[in-house]
Amino acid sequence: MKIAFPTKTVNGGAVVDSHFGHCEYFTVVTIDDATRCEVARVRMDAPEGCGCKSNVAELLAADGVSVMLAGNMGQGAVDRLAGVGVQVIRGCDGGIDDILLRWLAGEVEDNAEICAHHDEDGHGCHHSHEPVSLEPLA
Template structure:
């Protein structure tokens, strides 16, 4: 299982489409085996090829903060489950997800500059 988190520094980036980079975690036997940095494409996340890149890497879950419905649709079409409403330190977030403590909050981006895509 692989999990991706839109990242800024060491925390969840509040805006998936413009994150600094993605952190991709490999999970086996309910433990983090490795993590890697994946640079974010330029431009809007839902209009880039990031979903197909993540799918090729074997990512099955995206733990995100805010995300527009367009991005959710693109990720879902690539067999990536989206969990919105995440925040805080990325390593702590992934540990909480492994424990089953993180659920989708159905938070959609409604920033004026992203067009709720």
């Protein structure tokens, strides 16, 4: 299984970027399905204009990514990733290693928050209170 994290570097450490479309790069971690241990970690540079209008979802899926552990993203990105078979878990915050360990322990759940862009004011996040249905990966 491969897990992707939208990543930025803060004080020399890799942390989940709070917004998928603005990340510096993606950290892609390969997990051995039998042992649930990390076996590989690579950096994938984020394509120019990395949001839902880019081909990043298809690139990640082609690389075998099946889960995205992210800070937040817009509905377009969620839909695009889901459309290529990548399950999105939003609401992750902090260092990649910590989030990975918590996810492997079953302690990370999707927070169902959707980020929206609007007008010239730039970026604003709007929290959805509607339940989000995530299909388990086969």
